[in-house]
Amino acid sequence: MISRRKFLKNTALGIAGMGISLSALEIIDPRKLFAEVAADKAAVRWAFLVDTYKCVGCGLCVKACKEENEVPYDANVTRTWVERYVLTKTGKLYADTPKGARDGFTTDKIDLNADGIKDISKEGIEKAFFVPKLCNQCDNPPCVQVCPVGATYQAADGVVLVDRKWCIGCGYCIMGCPYGVRFFHPVHHTAEKCNFCYHRITKGLKSACVQACPFGARQIGNIKDPNDPVTVAIRTQRVGVLKSEYGTKPQVYYIGLDEEVR
Amino acid sequence: MVHGELWTVKELFVTPNEYIYWSIQIVMYPFMTGLVAGAFVLSSLYHVFGIQQLKDMARFALVFSFALLFAAPMPIVLHLQFPFRGVEIFMTPHFTSAIAAFGIVFFTYGAIVASELWFLYRKHFVEVSLALREKQDRTLGEQIRYLIFCTLTLGVYDISEESLHRDEKAIKFLAALGIPVACFLHGYAGFIFGSVKANALWMTPLMPVIFIMSAIVSGIALCMLTYIVAMEIRKYLAKRKRAAYAGLQSQDQLKSVEISVIQMTAKYLLAFLVAAISLEILDLIFRGYTALKSWDVLRSVIYDRDFKTIFLMQYGIGNLVPLILFLIPGITIRRAVLGVLLVLFGVFMMRWNVVIGGQAFSLTFAGYMHYHLPIVPHDWETVKEGLVGAIAIFIMPFALFTVISKIFPVFETQKAR
Numbered sequence: 210m211i212s213r214r215k216f217l218k219n220t221a222l223g224i225a226g227m228g229i230s231l232s233a234l235e236i237i238d239p240r241k242l243f244a245e246v247a248a249d250k251a252a253v254r255w256a257f258l259v260d261t262y263k264c265v266g267c268g269l270c271v272k273a274c275k276e277e278n279e280v281p282y283d284a285n286v287t288r289t290w291v292e293r294y295v296l297t298k299t300g301k302l303y304a305d306t307p308k309g310a311r312d313g314f315t316t317d318k319i320d321l322n323a324d325g326i327k328d329i330s331k332e333g334i335e336k337a338f339f340v341p342k343l344c345n346q347c348d349n350p351p352c353v354q355v356c357p358v359g360a361t362y363q364a365a366d367g368v369v370l371v372d373r374k375w376c377i378g379c380g381y382c383i384m385g386c387p388y389g390v391r392f393f394h395p396v397h398h399t400a401e402k403c404n405f406c407y408h409r410i411t412k413g414l415k416s417a418c419v420q421a422c423p424f425g426a427r428q429i430g431n432i433k434d435p436n437d438p439v440t441v442a443i444r445t446q447r448v449g450v451l452k453s454e455y456g457t458k459p460q461v462y463y464i465g466l467d468e469e470v471r
Numbered sequence: 472m473v474h475g476e477l478w479t480v481k482e483l484f485v486t487p488n489e490y491i492y493w494s495i496q497i498v499m500y501p502f503m504t505g506l507v508a509g510a511f512v513l514s515s516l517y518h519v520f521g522i523q524q525l526k527d528m529a530r531f532a533l534v535f536s537f538a539l540l541f542a543a544p545m546p547i548v549l550h551l552q553f554p555f556r557g558v559e560i561f562m563t564p565h566f567t568s569a570i571a572a573f574g575i576v577f578f579t580y581g582a583i584v585a586s587e588l589w590f591l592y593r594k595h596f597v598e599v600s601l602a603l604r605e606k607q608d609r610t611l612g613e614q615i616r617y618l619i620f621c622t623l624t625l626g627v628y629d630i631s632e633e634s635l636h637r638d639e640k641a642i643k644f645l646a647a648l649g650i651p652v653a654c655f656l657h658g659y660a661g662f663i664f665g666s667v668k669a670n671a672l673w674m675t676p677l678m679p680v681i682f683i684m685s686a687i688v689s690g691i692a693l694c695m696l697t698y699i700v701a702m703e704i705r706k707y708l709a710k711r712k713r714a715a716y717a718g719l720q721s722q723d724q725l726k727s728v729e730i731s732v733i734q735m736t737a738k739y740l741l742a743f744l745v746a747a748i749s750l751e752i753l754d755l756i757f758r759g760y761t762a763l764k765s766w767d768v769l770r771s772v773i774y775d776r777d778f779k780t781i782f783l784m785q786y787g788i789g790n791l792v793p794l795i796l797f798l799i800p801g802i803t804i805r806r807a808v809l810g811v812l813l814v815l816f817g818v819f820m821m822r823w824n825v826v827i828g829g830q831a832f833s834l835t836f837a838g839y840m841h842y843h844l845p846i847v848p849h850d851w852e853t854v855k856e857g858l859v860g861a862i863a864i865f866i867m868p869f870a871l872f873t874v875i876s877k878i879f880p881v882f883e884t885q886k887a888r
Contacts, residue, residue, distance in 0.1 A: 286473045290487045304837060309487035322481040322838070342486070351668060357570035358559040377559055378552020380492040381570055387669035389834045392488035393474040398552040455668055471484070471835035 253366040255405050256432035257416075257461040258439045258448070259341050263426035266291055266339040268313035273421030275311065277406060279396075286392040287311065288403040289343040289418050294469055295319060296335045302469055303327055314339070340470050341427060343418070344369065344390040344403035345451065345459030352382035352391060352402075361400060367460060368407050373399045387455045405429060432460070474552065477853070478843045485838035491830045495844055495861045496550035498826045501660045501682060502689065502819055503543045503864065508657040509690010510536035511584065511649055516739065518587075518646035524735035527728065531701070531881045532694045533591065537584050538872035544577065546864050549855040569663045576659055580652045587645040589625070590638045592879050596623045597630045619878070657686040664825060671765030671836075672772070672829040677754050684747035689818035691740045692811040695733060697872070699808055702729040705882065733807050741797050744814065748790050751821070768836040776839065777831060781824050789817015 274289045290309030307320040319327040350369050360375035376399035383391040394401035406416035419427045430439025449466035450459045475490025510532045517529030548554045564571035600620040658679035665678025709722045796810040827842045845857035
């Protein structure tokens with residue numbers, strides 16, 4: 210009869226032996242191989258360029274985005290939005306984004322939410338500008354890191370996507386995003402975010418907001434293509450990114466980024 | 472309406488998608504896991520370190536910890552937008568996420584508590600099932616009871632002196648193993664918050680340690696409270712049934728047991744309370760001293776907007792008052808009850824100030840968000856993420872404890888005496 214000690218010993222040896230022999234073999238997934246071969250040739254990394262000097266705060270981008278991506282028009286959430294910054298001569302900063310600027314900035318008054326409306330005289334303004342915001346499709350996305358079930362993931366071309374069929378709705382990704390681009394979709398109830406209009410860009414079209422901007426303030430391009438106008442602009446002009454201190458390596462570049470921008 | 476819009480009031484510059492997404496149930500979650508971990512650590516103090524005075528409390532705390540264990544994941548389930556998809560956390564865990572570790576930690580811990588309970592109550596299971604087996608014409612209730620206890624013995628009927636001694640060794644081993652796992656269970660709850668780099672208030676490596684300390688405090692406090700309530704009921708029963716059951720302990724006997732257990736436990740409560748407060752104050756001082764970019768908005772939240780909930784309710788009523796109550800010599804049951812109630816309140820407020828306080832300011836550092844807890848529910852969302860849901864979660868372990876203690880009688884040893 211086999212003793213317990215012997216049984217355990219042999220089992221452990223057997224498992225270890227099998228483990229070693231199996232590790233010698235690498236099972237090659239054809240899809241992985243194909244992707245690795247293809248990755249070098251058709252390398253795409255989507256990046257976004259915002260020229261804040263060109264933005265007038267009309268909000269057509271926000272409107273177009275809501276319609277294109279079926280985010281309920283009147284819901285107080287949005288995949289992209291425009292912020293207005295007003296610095297007064299006394300050194301005070303006022304900023305707002307009423308309804309994400311869906312209807313554009315039609316008044317001089319600053320919307321301070323529960324604190325009411327602030328009227329600033331034109332003479333009192335030192336400088337003022339608009340800053341469009343959207344998902345930064347970070348190279349090191351914290352939202353992907355924190356998703357407990359892997360429902361949000363990064364595609365090979367850098368865009369961070371959400372699987373609506375797998376998202377459990379815990380909200381950890383919303384908490385993890387330093388840019389506040391995520392929210393719960395009012396209809397689907399899953400985490401929702403800008404994906405550069407992935408359904409469009411993968412078919413050779415421009416993102417809805419890029420298409421809708423009458424001033425060319427928004428551009429999208431492939432940063433791995435050295436001749437792409439976006440890549441050229443990022444390489445040759447003075448650009449900045451938002452909140453680089455978080456180490457997220459954001460891929461939305463801004464021309465004319467002010468240090469007051471949050 | 473967008474999720475979170477109902478209970479969030481925005482002030483000044485807040486970006487459009489910011490709401491208080493993590494509401495009352497996420498306050499309840501670390502509060503409940505904290506109670507689990509704390510109750511277990513308390514029971515281990517006796518089993519591992521052999522602190523004899525805690526003997527009565529240890530058995531009680533372990534069973535209570537088991538009851539709490541089932542209630543601990545419930546707040547998360549109620550919080551999820553898709554509660555039925557919650558099982559995905561176990562099925563497809565994405566291990567870079569702190570929450571993904573939940574399945575492993577929770578089940579490991581559950582297995583440890585369950586096995587420790589089994590070893591502790593094995594003798595009882597065998598005795599009950601043997602007694603019922605011998606009984607002729609069992610009633611239906613007794614038949615069910617017989618089946619339950621037979622199953623619980625797992626087919627092992629050996630209760631010789633030698634095998635019971637082995638059980639004790641196993642209990643000691645499991646209790647020792649359970650301490651780091653219990654700390655990990657709760658430390659990881661702290662890690663969930665402490666690792667969110669986007670949140671200026673949450674992000675600190677101290678967070679898991681602070682959570683563990685306050686967890687132990689709350690666990691001990693809840694065990695003391697429940698123990699006192701149970702003892703009071705027993706005293707009342709002893710008074711009424713003394714004539715009928717001569718074997719029961721007298722009211723005075725029970726009273727002296729109760730006070731000595733409470734005195735001993737209170738000492739441990741105090742030690743952990745001091746540790747918890749020290750760490751929290753250290754965190755606060757460090758933030759003020761280093762004064763990073765986020766400090767301006769944090770200061771306005773801590774010292775101004777949330778002053779009442781932090782300094783008055785948490786540190787004042789929840790920490791300082793019970794500290795004084797327990798430090799005054801000659802503790803009475805009444806004072807202990809008041810003390811532990813305040814301690815529990817203080818720990819709850821600490822969770823509140825972390826979870827809700829962490830969302831009280833905007834990512835812009837130039838705006839604020841106010842949370843209004845839904846009190847009267849008017850739809851499913853306000854039921855589960857409102858006062859009703861939170862109270863339901865809090866009651867759950869007590870209801871479970873009542874049921875579980877039918878199988879694991881917590882006062883068994885005293886009856887046998």
